[in-house]
Amino acid sequence: MTSGFFDGIDKITYGGSESDAALSFRHYNPDELILGKRMEDHLRFAVAWWHSFAWEGQDPFGGQTFERPWHPQDDMGRAKLKVDVAFEMFALLGQPYFCWHDADIRPEQGNFRDNLATLEEITDYIGTKMEQSGTRCLWGTANMFSHRRWMAGASTNPDPDVFAFAAATVKSCIDATHKLGGENYVLWGGREGYETLLNTDMGQELDHMGRFLNMVVEYKHKIGFKGTILVEPKPQEPSKHQYDFDAATCIGFLRKYGLEDEVKLNLEQGHAILAGHSFEHEIAVATAEGMLGSIDMNRNDYQSGWDTDQFPNNVPEVALAYYHILKAGGFLTGGTNFDAKLRRQSLDAEDLLAAHVGAMDVCARGLKAAAAMLEDGGLEDALRERYAGWDTPEARAMLESDLDSIAARVLADDINPKPRSGRQEILENMVNRFV
Known part of the structure; x- marks a missing residue:
């Protein structure tokens, strides 16, 4: 029994470069050997739950355009339907991994006790689907930027009760990630910055953020979580003065608070652009310090000043990114997460699949080009x-x-x-x- 959302669409297979089918891989062949390793094992693709299933099509200038069977996302019945659709999509694409925020997979309840109960219920449901499908969890994280309680930050909030709510939320999400066999846990500091120094004690906020991250590491070891803890640079998203501005800023922060041996970076192409960098620059900074963990593969509109989170389509950019990843030995626990969303006019189920198919092909072409450059040796x-x-x-x-x-x-x-x-x-x- 399926949800019906993808009715009439067959499993997507590798058709080769001459294929003219809209839903066919032309370059992504999971079993193709690249530098002695399967392409799937190099790329370790993951679907982002938030953009692929939770996003409703709004942008800074307009509201919802998508009308999905699981909208509005306000009860557990629709949350479970969303899970059903997600795993049907993973099967159609052959995606080995997925990534999630707590707010994507369970409805907001307005208080921690009920948020915890619905999180535990939905992750039990997801776990059953994982056992049936073999799809794995690349990483989990907590959304501590969307709800109004986070408007002045989470770990950096001037209100100690918000810090406490954040600590409890992260604990619950690490527990859930551990339960689902997640290979990493990510901290997204979407509000960990400031809008004006007139009401900000920057030194205290940074110290609180450093202590918070140390608590996360301590808890990881306490429960025996073997995954990697990651932080993600998020420039101008949404604060102009983000404490986690770019890879170099995050590395300096981690060293200041004694975390350089415990925490690595989750880097995003779109965030690199917002920081004024190229994606390969951010990757090279991280690999030079042995701190690359995982990547979010997307792109931004170069004419816009905000994070458009588009699916990748630029092979030369992607090739240079994977060149530096391969030079560093490739991913260990990390992978390639599509932190990308459809355009708000792309309404159909086929659009959602086609976006991932095209992105996977672009990454496959980029990986093959990167491997060929390394084998040629001319650049080195x-x-x-x-x-x-x-x-x-x-x-x-x-x-x-x-x-x-x-x-x-x-x-x-x-x-x-x-x-x-x-x-x-x-x-x-x-x-x-x-x-």
Whole structure:
């Protein structure tokens, strides 16, 4: 017995690059070996519960456009129908994972006791579906930004009762993620920032946020949760001054509060753009510090100043992202979550599937291009050549020296370096051979 939402749509299969079917994979072949590993195991795709099932089509300028059988999302019967539809979609796509917020999967009850009861009920229901399907939980998280109680933050809120409500909520969501066998737990700080310094004690708020995250790590170990704790940079979403602005900011924060060995990053392409970075920049910052955990694959409209969360369609951008991920050894517990939503005019069930099919194909093409670049080795050869001067004994000794000694050597040897080309256009042309 199915929900009927996807009636008339068959399981989506790999048809190859010549396929002209609207719902067919042209590039995503889960069993294809890339660098000796199955494509599915490289990419570890996940469906985002919030955008795919909970989002109703509203934007900053207009309200609901989607009319789903589970709307309004205000009782457990419709929440369970939403679960049924979700697992039917996972089966049609062959998606190995899903991700969720608590507010996506259970209706808001207005108090913690009832929120906890409905969360436990719905995760029991989801667990049954997981046993039947084999689909797994990549990560769970708590939505601590939508309800009005979070308007001044969660862990950074000036009201200690809100801090307490946040702590109880996160505990319940870690418990639920643990119960569902989640491979990670994410903290999204959507309101962990400020609007004006006139009413903000930034130092106290940062200390509270650091202590809160330490409590999360302590609780993880207490209950034996083996998954990775992740934090997600969220610039300008919605506060102009977010404490978790970008990868570098988060890494500095984690080090300040002694969390660098316990917490990694969940990076999103759309958030990279809002921070003024490229996605590969954010990934490279994280991998350089050994702190890449997982990614949210989407894109933003480059002409808009807000997070449009569109499905990825730019193969060169995706290829460079996966290039840095593969260079770092690939995902461990993380994966590729489609934190992306349909356009509000794309109303049909087929649209929801087609968006994921296209995104999975784009990621597959990007992964194959990234692997080919690594196997070719041209980019790495150029990188080694550019820094080859640092392989000499004199250069290595200089890093252990002091300014007086270095200055004396420059005078004695009459060092007067001539600039060398960075060869950017040649390297960009090299990339274009693969994408």
